[in-house]
Amino acid sequence: MKEAVMELKNVKKTIKNKPIIKGLDFSIHSGEVFGFLGPNGAGKTTTIRMMVGLMELTEGDVLIHGKSIKKDFKQAIQHVGGIVENPEMYPFMSGWKNLIHYSRMVPGVTQDRIMEVVKLVGLEKRLKDKVGKYSLGMRQRLGIAQALLHNPSILILDEPTNGLDPSGIREIRAYIRKLAAEEGVAVIVSSHILSEMEMMCDRIGIIKNGEIISIQTVNDALQQSDQKEVRLDATPVETAMEVVEELTKQAPVRENDSLVFTVKHEEVPLLINKLVERQVEVFAVNVNRATLEDKFLDLIGEGSIE
């Protein structure tokens, strides 16, 4: 596992006595693209605002390279670049002038560094053009370049593909992946669209009502897409355990009189046959929703998935 560059420790936010974020605990690693997925109102923006220092935490802490955002704000936040609200750009100035203008507020930024970030987001050919002539995707990329000027190791983008057309989405995705792979930047992106997150991220955390309900690597999620989580009520439970273990090669979890385990969808009938062969009495076999997509569909309703 790569180095944890950001750690959320029991992060909570209460606004006007209403708990909005209810204790988040997870870490982000260098070089990964981490997707923060959840329906509207789940708490993504609120969490991100806390991560980039725009909002105080009610409880808990965010450690950035081990430094507390509460106690060592300056040292912690220097590693973070982000676009949370739309970055301010002057449409009548060129992309280059905008970056020069912005860089005056960022100590130690050289013209070489500006060129470097421009190349990273692939804007070198359009640098002399006025920003007013840029497409939305190009403006997003200029925003990313701006956020990268001070060389952060963590880049946080709230809904970076919002409003973009499919080619703009592809471009942003490519540059985000490149930043993580080639520069080792940890990128945190939020979205409410699962398919987009699956293409862009290494890991996805799903947030619902201010709580993380699942964190999974996209690879695991894809591998598990034909796996089902099964809850089996059968007796004698010891024999049932043996049968399950023989078939799945994994020990099931025993919860009271039930066994919980994952099995390939097409193996469920075979499992039942084997149980009957061994004279196990089967009272119930319930297939839980287990895949990332299943969980997400449960969350937001099948109609909303894109």
Ligand SMILES: Nc1ncnc2c1ncn2[C@@H]1O[C@H](COP(=O)(O)OP(=O)(O)OP(=O)(O)O)[C@@H](O)[C@H]1O
């Ligand atoms: N300043 C505030 N005062 C009261 N409630 C707030 C405030 N800010 C956020 N909330 C509430 O907190 C919850 C989470 O909002 P948040 O904007 O973080 O969600 P989100 O997941 O980013 O959704 P969206 O994609 O719609 O922005 C919502 O129910 C919202 O109404």
